[in-house]
Amino acid sequence: MWEPSVADTPPTSGNSPDFDAIVVGAGPAGSAAAIELARSGRSVVLVERGPFPGSKNMYGGVVYGRILDTLVPRWWTEAPIQRWVTRRQTMMMTGEQALTVDYRTEAWGRPPFNGATAYRPDFDSWLADKAVQAGATLVCSTTVTGLIRSGGRVVGVRTDRPDGDLRAPVVVAADGVNSFLAKEAGLYGEVDPANYTVGVKETIALPRHVIDERFAVRGDHGVDIEIIGATGDVPGGGFIYTNTDTVSIGLVLSMPALARSDKRPEELLARLKAHPAVRP
Ligand SMILES: Cc1cc2nc3c(=O)[nH]c(=O)nc-3n(C[C@H](O)[C@H](O)[C@H](O)COP(=O)(O)OP(=O)(O)OC[C@H]3O[C@@H](n4cnc5c(N)ncnc54)[C@H](O)[C@@H]3O)c2cc1C
Structure with missing residues (x-):
């Protein structure tokens, strides 16, 4: 088992699960999922295609705080806001x-x-770091390219790295509004x-x-x-x-x-x- 850290390469170990859960995408949804999973004692890997969380993300610019109250209590003392x-x-x-x-x-x-303006490269990096602090392993510069199935179940993901398959009984598709993983899983239609x-x-x-x-x-x-x-x-x-x-x-x-x-x-x-x- 890998130590919780920011990893350079995804850990792999044949056909046995590498983690309890794989979270694909280190946007706000993915980091929130990884924080909760790690805090509940699960081993979790958070896979992000960009070189760092938020590097590929843009939006208007206002973060509304109420949902953060439970996720990161007193978030306003540390969140990178403008x-x-x-x-x-x-x-x-x-x-x-x-x-x-x-x-x-x-x-x-x-x-x-109530709310704050923020830049996504700052905000997403900060939130993903909360997941790492909770014990998640963050792997960047790694694109998940598809699902691994066994006996009708999703048991992991393929990545664009050589020997980069990852296995876990749970895969969380937090790869954005057009989630191609959710489509591949048959959970998200046309x-x-x-x-x-x-x-x-x-x-x-x-x-x-x-x-x-x-x-x-x-x-x-x-x-x-x-x-x-x-x-x-x-x-x-x-x-x-x-x-x-x-x-x-x-x-x-x-x-x-x-x-x-x-x-x-x-x-x-x-x-x-x-x-x-x-x-x-
Ligand atoms: C123009 C615009 C303005 C907006 N303004 C606001 C605003 O002011 N305030 C607000 O709260 N919301 C705003 N939103 C909405 C907000 O951007 C989204 O609700 C939010 O980004 C969704 O978060 P997410 O984590 O689900 O997905 P995303 O933020 O899209 O994150 C998905 C992550 O998954 C990664 N990823 C994708 N595919 C893969 C893969 N195959 N392998 C590995 N990683 C992958 C991506 O690189 C990304 O980091 C705006 C949206 C738009 C388009």
């Missing part, structure tokens, strides 16, 4: 107009904190593109004091703006989040409607950035 969201806006816009509901509270800037959106995001560097002035926040407080009507004829929404010294701005767009439109996502994002309520 700014605490103390101001939240819902903006409804047409081509030239905007109406905004603006809510702010200092309470969200104190424990237990997906309907109508239920999917595509996200685009730009992260713009600005000095910290400029962000403080433009968004009317101070210290480590920040803003989360959700935007309705930012996507023209394509159903979807927009967002703007403040990080410490960058601003994230992006769109989430219905895939079939985007395909039908003659527009590219970056054109719609450029239009949002040029909107009179956003440009300043």
Whole structure:
């Protein structure tokens, strides 16, 4: 049995189980599963295709804390956050107009904190490290390429490493929303593109004091703006989040409607950035 650690190569031992559980994907779901399994005394390996957890992951940028309360008590004392969201806006816009509901509270800037902006490479690495601290083995730069079955059961996974098969009675497919492992296992059928959106995001560097002035926040407080009507004829929404010294701005767009439109996502994002309520 391997010592709990960050491993360079996946451990293998013929046909007998190497671990009690294999978790595929060190995103938030995979790391959460690995933390719980390791804490309950199970041997667990967390396999990530990227060179480190979060290296391939992107999203808008706000982490909401309540689920973390049970997973990592007092997470706010150590999580790698950019700014605490103390101001939240819902903006409804047409081509030239905007109406905004603006809510702010200092309470969200104190424990237990409501939400925070974060970068996924920082956040995912931190959460995966919690799994390692709990006793999980983290193996990066390793892609799971398929399932190993025996007698109708899944008994392990194949990886892209030579002799890199891993065996365990339980495999957790935390390889993202398009989980090809869940599809291979027959647990996830054909997906309907109508239920999917595509996200685009730009992260713009600005000095910290400029962000403080433009968004009317101070210290480590920040803003989360959700935007309705930012996507023209394509159903979807927009967002703007403040990080410490960058601003994230992006769109989430219905895939079939985007395909039908003659527009590219970056054109719609450029239009949002040029909107009179956003440009300043
Ligand atoms: C544009 C956009 C904006 C978003 N904004 C927010 C937001 O502001 N706040 C929020 O809470 N959520 C947001 N989300 C949603 C959030 O990103 C997801 O809910 C979250 O990432 C899902 O976590 P996960 O662990 O299930 O999957 P993922 O984060 O996708 O992680 C899957 C992991 O598995 C790894 N992996 C995949 N295949 C393999 C394989 N074969 N072998 C090994 N490793 C593999 C990947 O490298 C990755 O690390 C946003 C999503 C998008 C697209």
